[in-house]
Amino acid sequence: MKHFRKLTIPYIVWCVIFILIPLLLIAIYAFTTGGNEVRTLNFTLSNFAKINEATYIKVFIKSLELGFLTTGICLAAGYPLAYIISRAPEESQDMLIMGVTIPTWINMLLRTYAWMNLLSDNGIINTLLGMLGIDPVHMMYTNFSVILGMVCNFMPFMIIPIHTSLRKMDHSLIEAAMDLGANPFQTFRRIILKLSMPGVINGVVLVFLMAISSFVIPKLLGGGQFVLIGNLIESQFISIGDWNFGSAISLILAAIILIALRLMKKMDLKEVEEN
């Protein structure tokens, strides 16, 4: 087995060059000022202090709001669908799940452009309404369009883990609960929900992370007014050129993600212990 260790060397090199070093660089940028001037490295926390300003705090809050909203809608709509699929005949389940994931086979950018086409003031939906004699509805560049785009995009990532959890559940437990006097609602709350919780947590964290760090969908469907954390980072690096600030924000985002993952792992472990 020892000589297999040598086979991991290319992977380690790859990780160091393309993951470790960039991360270190981001960290260095975050804690210094002076951009790319390597010779004048002033270590400072001013980048992080800058985040405390009102405008930037608003960005964080808006990102969290949109994150929660998107996650909530995905959960509310995704759980029932996952449940229905899990109760379908064994043979059709794989096909139904494939149906859920097929949209992800198409490039996200293309899908988002498609939504723009659908929702524009002179887009497909409004044209159809016009033919029916109904006034056009303004949908683009609103909360509605951004959330719609994010929910449609992230829904499969909520449905799949929940479905996996539900599929593993022994359905005779439902009969057992009802035999012991639990009505359908009580059965759902005490048995089904509890047993599918690992899947629910997985889905929730996954969707939440993707929602708060997304920037393409808010940009295309929301226009300039939708500045989320992702957009902020993008603008700092691409347009404004303040890599230090951009890096600081990235680190904060990374910290949020790590905390969320840690929480998810803890919940998962608790479930495993309880089982």
Next chain:
Amino acid sequence: MDKIIELKNLTKNFGNQQVLRGINLDIYQNEFLTLLGPSGCGKTTTLRIIAGFEEPSGGQILFDGTDISKVPAYKREVNTVFQKYSLFPHMNVYENVAFGLNIKKMDKALIETRVNRMLKLVGLADFGARDVTLLSGGQQQRVAIARALVNEPKVLLLDEPLGALDAKLRKDMQVELKKIQKEIGITFIFVTHDQEEALTMSDTVVVMNEGTIQQIGTPIDIYNEPENRFVAGFIGESNIIDGIMKKDLLVHFDDVDFECVDKGFPENEPVEVVLRPEDLDIVKPEDGKLTGEITSVTFKGVHYNVMVKTKYRDYRINTTDYWEIGTPVGLTLTPDDIHVMWKTQY
């Protein structure tokens, strides 16, 4: 004794498959009743209809005199012990057993008393905090029983609960279940395909096949006086021979007249004769009513299973003696050993 459950002309179809073809059965209070039959005979379906997990396609089911066909499972005063136990994996032993009582929102102290008493009854007194998924099959079995009984149902349904246990544990549990039933004093409806199990535990045995009831009776009745070929063949081993009932107390088969104890058949009626392997005796050819030759001897532990080839057929005999293959022998039996049945269209 009062009737607690009445099944009237119960039918059940799954698609074009007719699983129950008209079940009529009265079940009494405090009795240990077993539904016995081969796989696919409809016994589990009948049980599930009583539990409320299936709706009958036709017929009625009365509980204490009221039709409960439309009453959902969670409202019925019956509880079930499932074949796979179906314990809730995310709850420990105590929480599993207390589940039904928690649903009823019973007082916590009262729940504790009842649960602990029930755990003691099934021999799991200190198991409350244990993880159910780490228990042995026998222990899970007992948690399932406790979980069902703690709700003090009027009827307990058991769906082949001992199927997954090893032979010794199975026998021990049979005795325990019977003990519990007598102690608690409620009706047990037990489903199994193991006829020995049925005979050991039951007050009443209901033999089923292909969606119909073949015979209802006590274990002794079912064994000694099977009413048709199916019951005779399913319960215990038997030799079933076509014969003629010459007159009361005299039956003729294999070219020999035999005195027997059955009567009430028309003269010279074609009948089926049942001879149990343990009732036939192997003797010297000149002492036997029938003669033949030993063709096979199989050791079964408790006895040898010996096949004797006679003029018309092979007889199966259980005996503790060993016989050499090829030995010419005779077979004798007493009138009591012969059981005559009507020839069924079976």
